[in-house]
Amino acid sequence: MTDGPKFELGRYYTRAQLMATWGGSKQNGIAPSAKTKNVLVYTDPKIGKKHGYFDRLNLMDDGPLIEYTGAGQDKDHTLEKGSDNYALLHHREQGRALRLFQAAGRIEGKAEKLHKYLGEYAVDERKPWFDRVVSIEGVQRKTVVFRLRPVGQTADPAIDFVTLPPGMVYEQVHVASSLTAAKETSCRLVDLERNSGAPIIRKASAKISVQRREGELVDRFRAFIQSRGQRANRYELTIKGLNSVFLTDLFDTSANVLYEAKGRADRNSIRLAIGQLFDYQRHIDPKPAALAILLPEAPHDDLKSLLESVGIELVYEENGGFVGWPVDVA
Structure with missing residues (x-):
């Protein structure tokens, strides 16, 4: 048994891809691998609630921690030896790493689900689990809820996975400055999740709501292109004499498109995006083959003409897909 190839933080995998490389099972939420030193743990909050699985990222108490419901759909949960719940609870003693994945839609036109890799977790040593009684269609049963702590860097879960006080929102803060001014202008490709700070909660505002929509749009687009074999990164830019660090939204490394x-398809947002793309392009070497704006919906025809006039491609979300993709880089 080996550790297997490295998992890619934030990447979207199919269950078949995960099984072929790291092992586990085809359907179980907790999938100990006989092939590698891993326990693959899957969560799908939207589906799980129907069956008493109330998984969440808890930021209200002593988080961040994941509250993950154990296995067992039709009866009380147990921790007996040989069960999937036992394998999760005793993963340290068995020399296994817990790898957490969250359901993230399906491949377009197919029934096959995608699963976003959120990172490595471990059972909380102080309080590894607690009991929760759930009632489904009038029938009560006891469930085991594991408390999982992050091990190292993790990717953001979908927003509906986060429990917050009323009137608050979840926001991931990215490193945006350095203590000293950059000595040289530079650019480098980094992972989309790289440079993420600790998640924080803030009072809801229109600005933060738009930021959330942008982040969720990038997440969906990333899953879309990765399911089609494309690789997604971002650029980290520093400018000589400045202490700011600039991060682009997404770079399709396979197609060379920035x-x-x-989060909106209005004129001001598109004007701002045009300026950002031209500014970023000046400092990226080699230059992208194409520049593109990603929107949650189609903009007004006049704005489409504006983008065409400056040579910037348009990609927007519609009916579960993305109109304008793939971008013409000829």
Whole structure:
């Protein structure tokens, strides 16, 4: 048994891909691998609630921690030896790492689900689990809820996975400055999740709501292109004499296309995106083959003409897909 190839933080995998490389099972939520030193743990909050699985990322108490419901759909949960719940609870003693995945839609036109890799977790040593009684269609049963702590860097879960006080929102803060001014202008490709700070909660505002929509749009687009064999990264830019660090939204490394995402399809958002793309392009070497704006919906025809006039491609979300993709880089 080996550790297997490295998992890619934030990447979207199918269950078949995960099984072929790291092992586990085809359907179980907790999938100990006989092939590698891993326990693959799957969560799908939207589906799980129907069956008493109330998984969440808890930021209200002593988080961040994941509250993950154990296995067993039709009866009380147990921790007996040989069960999937036992394998999760005793993963340290068995020399296994817990790998957490969250359901993230399906491949377009197919029934096959995608699963976003959120990172490595471990059972909380102080309080590894607690009991929760759930009632489904009038029938009560006891469930085991594991408390999982992050091990190292993790990717953001979908927003509906996060429990927050009323009137608050979840926001991931990215490193945006350095203590000293950059000595040289530079650019480098980094992972989309790289440079993420600790998640924080803030009072809801229109600005943060738009930021959330942009981030979720990038997430969906990333899953879309990765399911089609494309690789997604972002650029980290530093400018000589400045202490700011600039992060682009998404770079399709396979097609050499730089994207700027906006949470709205209005004129001001598109004007801002045009300026950002031209500014970023000046400092990226080699230059992208194409620049593109990513929107949650189609903009007004006049704005489409504006983008065409400056040579910037348009990609927007519609009916579960993305109109304008793939971008013409000829």
